[in-house]
Amino acid sequence: MKAREDARGARSEGPRKLGLCVLCGLPAAGKSTLARALSHRLRQERGWAVGVVAYDDVMPDAFFEEANPLPSQWKLLRQELLKYLENFLLAVINGCQMSAPPNRAEAMWEDFITSLKDQDLVSSAAPEAPSHYLLTKTAVSRPLFLILDDNFYYQSMRYEVYQLARKYSLGFCQVFLDCSLETCLQRNGRRPQPLPAETIHLMGSKIERPNPEKNAWEHNSLTLQSPACSSEASLKLTDLLLTALENPLKFVEDNVEQKETDRIICSTNILHQVDQTLRRAVSQTMKEAKDEQLLPYKLKLLAEELNKLKAKFLEDLRQGNKKYLCFRETIDLSDVISFFHYEKDNIVQKYFSKQH
Template structure:
């Protein structure tokens, strides 16, 4: 059956089609398999250019096991934001049809992995034109519809909203695929992996995961839930329709009264900052009391207090500078929820130390 896309053709002189597709779901839900198969299918059957960005391959291991492995939670959050900056570098090159240069203040290993990922999928080519390495966008990424598939758990709406903001900034298509997989199946698959996540990690994420909710969030209206395991031959029509809809209806960048918006933001941020400071102080105090009740060793208590206060200071500083945005506005409950999630990862480490003694 011929669709509008078939009749239009991959190399149409029509409007530019460029979009971001977010995959989300529990670990071992089948996201990476879907991303790989979907990318192959779109290239073969539709002639599209596709870039699959697997966060597991491009970022340090996430600190989800509560045993101190991997980077601290806050560092992991910063790594996610850094990867989005790399993605923006590529998007700017595609949109403006210019070369892609390495951003300043980058993590060299992450940047090299990102560049290799794009090269391997024929999206960029090296250009030895200057002392600093630069990269040219490949012709296929410019002349054809281009979909970038972001493969990660994306279990918080705030994580996905950051990608949506990027789509809005450059007037790109945006859509979400949620892989709905039973917890028991994820646990079973996880046990068969070369690198096994602790079962508690998957249980914890299952409790925290925020599914796309188009009825509550207008920005999530281009979302599709698919059952895992996914048989692409059965789901392809729905998935392609979702991608086409998002490509042909890019997110509109709305010009706003920036001066009034900034004034409102400052007033709102000041109020939220003051309340957040008081609330986070209280949570730290209650957490330390709980740790003492659990008879955590004095030396560990000191380290725990230092980590919690550092986390509090970093989050408050981000809030003060307007870097934290969970939805269209930043709400106190969002800040507290984010702090508590990061705090739980820290606390679990010290409590598990205590149980080992």
């Protein structure tokens, strides 16, 4: 009851100041340390409500334990978490209690709720309503910033958060923590549960830094050298967050006709690029198979399977398959190619295991 009264009071005072901050960089760059320090400082010095959402703490442990998780699985989990964030933001914006979404990943949802509870942003409604949560006084009476702590190494991952901020006219900013690959590898090696070194190497080769000159939506971005503990870095961070809160994004109505036109243009360009890349992959694989002296009839069968796989991927893209988002802002070619290589390797493995 108290939380509902607080929520109504907050709404009567005018629009809430809400912001989303994307904290990105390589594993072991110091993002989580920065997020904790920033959260503490904003609470103490500014009196803001702050929620740090650490993806590593919320994503299912089973996913990280897999040797070679599919890129599409990771994408689905990220989108699931964004759905939970949107659920919480809607409750804050409307000044109402939050309900658990249907068809949720139960363990992931519970970890998300536990994180919000630990940061004094929600509380359980009542024992008889286990799937309902009340916003705390902290969550409804102060400016609120959610800091999303993850690698966000592809631009498209960050753009999804930007879209959420734009949808609800929230403040939005990005902080890229710049740290050398060698330092990240050293820090990672000292962790109780280090990531495989090849994972960090791969991410280092793929990471897309914020590029405000190329992407207008990334204009409110800041790059800091790790460790970002200087007073100058603190001042820059505070200025960035204040700018985001004072300049919320403007909601833009979806133009269905324009989006469809964009999708067709995008599909044409993407299809050509993917077709060329997959052709090279198939050609290289067949060359390797010949070098391994695969029997002629097996070479023929392998070529048929690989070409069928390539055709399936291209048709999926042509049809706008939801595995591969086909709008210019969100397409991630690396995911498509990685997924193709994953399925291609499964096919190739069959033939070589038979050979030996």
